[in-house]
Amino acid sequence: MPAALRLPLAVAVSTVLLLLGAVTGPTAASAAPAVLSQQSCPGVAAPARPVDESEAPRPGQAAPDPLPVPAHPVGGDAMGTCGTVVPSGAPAPPAVGVQSYVLADLDSGAVLAARVPHARLRPASLLKTLTGLLVAQDVPMDQTVVGTQEDANQEGTRVGIGPGGVYTIRQLLDGMLMASGNDIAYALSLRLTGSVPATVDLMNRTAAQIGALDTRAATPSGLDGPGQSSSAYDLASIFRLGMAHEPFATAVGTKQITLPGWGPNPPFAVDNDNKILGRYPGALGGKTGFTDDARHTYIGAAQRNGRRLVVVLMHGEQTPVPMYEQGIALLDYGFSLPPGAAVGQLAQPPAGTTLGSTPAAPSPAGATSSDDGAASPTSGTTNWETPVAIGAVVVLGLVVLAARMRRRRR
Numbered sequence: 001m002p003a004a005l006r007l008p009l010a011v012a013v014s015t016v017l018l019l020l021g022a023v024t025g026p027t028a029a030s031a032a033p034a035v036l037s038q039q040s041c042p043g044v045a046a047p048a049r050p051v052d053e054s055e056a057p058r059p060g061q062a063a064p065d066p067l068p069v070p071a072h073p074v075g076g077d078a079m080g081t082c083g084t085v086v087p088s089g090a091p092a093p094p095a096v097g098v099q100s101y102v103l104a105d106l107d108s109g110a111v112l113a114a115r116v117p118h119a120r121l122r123p124a125s126l127l128k129t130l131t132g133l134l135v136a137q138d139v140p141m142d143q144t145v146v147g148t149q150e151d152a153n154q155e156g157t158r159v160g161i162g163p164g165g166v167y168t169i170r171q172l173l174d175g176m177l178m179a180s181g182n183d184i185a186y187a188l189s190l191r192l193t194g195s196v197p198a199t200v201d202l203m204n205r206t207a208a209q210i211g212a213l214d215t216r217a218a219t220p221s222g223l224d225g226p227g228q229s230s231s232a233y234d235l236a237s238i239f240r241l242g243m244a245h246e247p248f249a250t251a252v253g254t255k256q257i258t259l260p261g262w263g264p265n266p267p268f269a270v271d272n273d274n275k276i277l278g279r280y281p282g283a284l285g286g287k288t289g290f291t292d293d294a295r296h297t298y299i300g301a302a303q304r305n306g307r308r309l310v311v312v313l314m315h316g317e318q319t320p321v322p323m324y325e326q327g328i329a330l331l332d333y334g335f336s337l338p339p340g341a342a343v344g345q346l347a348q349p350p351a352g353t354t355l356g357s358t359p360a361a362p363s364p365a366g367a368t369s370s371d372d373g374a375a376s377p378t379s380g381t382t383n384w385e386t387p388v389a390i391g392a393v394v395v396l397g398l399v400v401l402a403a404r405m406r407r408r409r410r
Contacts, residue, residue, distance in 0.1 A: 041082035045069055047122050047229050050293045054224040064227035066120075067216055073118055074211055075111060075233060076344035084115045087341040094329040098316035102232040103334045106240050106301060106308035110342035112334045114232070117344070120214045121314045123230035124289030124297045125157070125180040127222035129239050129248075130203050130215070132177050134356060135188050136245035141170040145191055147262055151183045156223055156291075158183040159270055165262030170247060175259060177251040177287060178272040185221035196220060206355045211347030212237055224293050232312040237347040239287070239299055239310055241355075252285030252301075253277065275324045276300045280331070284308065288323070300327035309334045 046066040057063050073080035086093055093103075093113050100119040103112045111117070147165035152158065159181030161167060169191070176184040189199035199220050207215040212234035218225025242248040255277050261267045276283045286299035296318055301310040311330045316323050349355060 041080075041116055041119065044116070044119055046120055047293070050224065052292055054291070054293065055218075055226050055228070057226045061226075064216070066227075067213065067229065070213055074213055074347055075117070078343040079111065079114065079117050079233060081114065082116060084113070085343045086113045087337065087343055090337055090341060093333050096313065096316070096326040096330060097321065098313045098323075098326065100232045100314040101312060101330065102236045103309065103311045103330050104236045104240070104346050105334075105342075106243055106310050108342075109237075109240060109346040109348060110340075111233075111236075111344035111346060112309070112337055112341060113330070114343060117233040118214055118231050119314065120229040120231055122224055122228060122291060122294035122297075123215075123222055123235060123314075124224075124291045124294035125222040126235050126287050126289045126297045126299055126312070127203075127215075127217060127219075127228075127230060128176055128180065128185055128289075129235065129242055129287055129299070130206065130217065131185055131188060131192075131199070131220045132173060132248050132251065133238060133242040133245070134192060134199075134202060134206060135169065135173050136242065136248040136251075137355060139169050139188075139191060141168065141173070141247050143169050143191075145169065145172060145187055147187065151187045154182045154186045154221070156182040156221065159259065160265075160268060161187065161259065162262040162265065165260055167260060170251075171257065171259055173247055174251045174254055174257050175270050177248070178254060178257065178274075179270050180273060180288065182221040182223065185219075189220040202356050205357075207234065207238075209349045209353055209355055209357075210234075210237055210241065211349070222289055222291075222294075224291050232314045234347070235299065235314075236310055236312045239301070239312070240346055241348065243284075243301070243308075243310075249284070252287060253283075254285075274300065275322070276302070276328065279324075280328050286310070286327075296323050298323040298327055300324060300331060302331050304335050307335065307339070 078085045084093065100116045100121060102114045102117045104110060105112065145167050147161040147163055147167065149163045152162040157180050159175040159179050161181070161183050172184045172188055175181045176188060186196065189196050193199045193202055200217050203217040203220065207217070212230070214229060214231035215234045216227050216229055218228035255272050257270050258267050259270055272285065273288050274286050277285055280302055282302045282304045284301040284303055286301050289297035294315065296316045298313040298316070299310065301308065309331055311327045311334070313323055313327055316326065
């Protein structure tokens, strides 16, 4: 049977079995197999309730439903863990005070260790890595943008661009990834698509193409918004793709730049807020983030003896150990593991995919699992309507049969 037909027919059969349970008794209903198994880890389906009003929908709009959870965890079975997973025979990783993390190889994509890697949490400014990936891929670095008052008015962390200031795309990308400027994220979102909603839509299409199925952007800056989430697994996958682009890799690893002034304001220095730079041998950089709901989030990357590793930490605190030091502890652990050690694989788009383009129709389970465990879109030109219609006919016919059986008993 074609793969596109199996799920709708399975749903139909499962539905009928449940209906027949109402006729033949509870045994048949309890024996019906679950068609789509949901991961049972706390925090996997959606982030916890917000502590403030930052995610309240606009008047007249409803809060979005949680993203569907794939039947099989993206990246391999071990990525569905509710605890900590390390390679067979490896020592226990260092204790860190975060809800979720992923430690992975930037070159091979192998996941070396993880804690609840698909927990859907708020990314805070780590989401700027997705915005930065799209800018580094699509926008020439020597193009210029003129700042506006609307840029300067953005909520949260601002680098300090303003009306009349003239900036290259490279300067803006540096400022956004180094110092987490929400003013710059806004300016770049307009340059990418012409509007913030269009850029958010572009980010979400891109996440789906990558196989980052825990990720839904509500803002280009990472400020909390309705339905926004990501995971340590997704952010490690996104960061790995970003590091394949020179402007992105240069930005996260630069310690200081000078941005042009505007109006009466002179040029000013912008420092990288990731303290791993200059404090850890082989540091490549990363990204920091914080909101009241997300708490502290962190990405750190480094290279040693020909290996490049990345660690993503989600929902942590800066005390008693700063986030970057917790990241360093896990990086040290990763470098101590032998090459080839792995518990899963980061997601990546199928070969030849242009990120941000209109994606193929999604598979019935939200993603199909390729050999490396990463999500891939369905192939061919199969139309969902045909299998769904067949499933509906099967349901209708068997429901009628069940009703006749009940009348005969009476």
